[in-house]
Amino acid sequence: MASDNVIQISDNEFESKVLQGDLPCLVDFWAPWCGPCKAIGPVIDELAAEFAGRVLIAKMNVDDNPATPGKYGIRAIPTLILFKNGDVVDQITGAVGKTQLTELINKAV
Amino acid sequence: MDKADYQLVIIGGGPAGLTAGLYAARARLNTVLVEKAALGGQVLITHWVDNYPGVVDGAAGYDLIETWTAHARRFGLETRSVNVVSLDLKDSIKILHLENGDRITARAVIICTGGSPGKLNVPGEKEFTGKGVSYCATCDGPFYKGREIAVVGGGNTAIQEAVHLTRFAAKVTVIHRREELRATKVVQEKAFADERIEFILNAEVEEILGGSDGVEGLRLRHRDGSASSLAVTGVFILIGVVPNNEILPRGALELDEYGFIITDTEMRTALPGVFAAGDIRSKNFRQIVTAAGEGATAELSAEHYLANMNEQ
Secondary structure, three states: OOOOOEEEOOHHHHHHHHHOOOOOEEEEEEOOOOHHHHHOHHHHHHHHHHOOOOOEEEEEEOOOOOHHHHHOOOOOOOEEEEEEOOEEEEEEEOOOOHHHHHHHHHOOO | OOOOOEEEEEEOOOHHHHHHHHHHHHOOOOEEEEEOOOOOHHHHHOOEEOOOOOOOOOEEHHHHHHHHHHHHHHOOOEEEEOOEEEEEOOOOOEEEEEOOOOEEEEEEEEEOOOEEEOOOOOOOOOOOEOOOEEOOHHHHHHHHOOOEEEEEOOOHHHHHHHHHHOOOOOEEEEEEOOOOOOOOHHHHHHHHOOOOEEEEEOEEEEEEEEEOOEEEEEEEEEOOOOEEEEEOOEEEEOOOEEEOOOOOOOOOOOEOOOOOEOOOOOOEOOOOOEEEOHHHEOOOOOOHHHHHHHHHHHHHHHHHHHHHHHHO
16 A cells, blocks of 8 residues: 555654644554455545645554554554544544545545 | 446456456456445355355355455456446446546446345434444444343344354343244354343344444334343344345346346346346345355356347
């Protein structure tokens, strides 16, 4: 999933890049063993290109970064959480389509 | 006759749809496959596929279906990520109405909308979905390392995934409403041999209990009328499929009592030019290999239909 517009973030960077970032941020919590997570990858890449400069699109590998998923009570992936000004705006769990993800992101634009 | 956008449109990108798409692309039909979520369908939430012929060592669901997508694309199959909200199927030009207000028209349609995991419809199920209630063992299993969890169901999917979940969970309790499991013997033997799996038979889940942190337990009702509770932090509900039939026009197609589409052996529905394949079809067995076979049959029937149409 090599898109220039999607950034990979870690537990350490979460505070500065997501909660205190200038832009609203959609975080895609995923793991390499999750088929549906991989399957929505291309759609995430497309959305990152479409919303570039308006919404930050980030991915967090839940295997390498257990603290943030724990804090937000994530027990299922893919989970996508939309943040704005440090708060959760809304979230979706499951491999949904582009239309639903666009609707989600638009709640912060 | 008015012009349609495509000769053939395939709705749904699981095993049936991808196979129909592969055949249509090879037949050089002007075709589009539309999918609302991710290509691959329910195979994406299947941890391991061990019975697909030719895949000798088995494969992860995602890895298997990714090769199907690549195979169909090799012949130039066009796919679109759109959400269909309704269908007009009665006339010779079929119309798909999309969520964004656009429409797609075609001479023939193959419906491969598949099924979704069945729900228990008990209190707590909706509330705790994603917070301990799961329909996908391969997605959510690793969140239960060292925990005690439950699997509801007695078919192949339930028992196979119960075995898979013992990689993470300290204990897996299988809850099944009948005396005997429905799963294939090979699958049953594996589960019975695993000491981390326990069975509660002749019992149904009456309520999923929990708090602000998610699921904390289940309330069970046994066949003899008694009740009990089971402390678990996760429950995987794997009780079969319900049809994805929301977009089908009411009364236009013949459906069975559960809402699956009735076709003949050539995958033809009650409407000319409309075919169905895969889990959305009314049938007894839902396997990847049967979906693939039906997808191929549906496409060949559609080709035949289109050829006859041109002769008129």
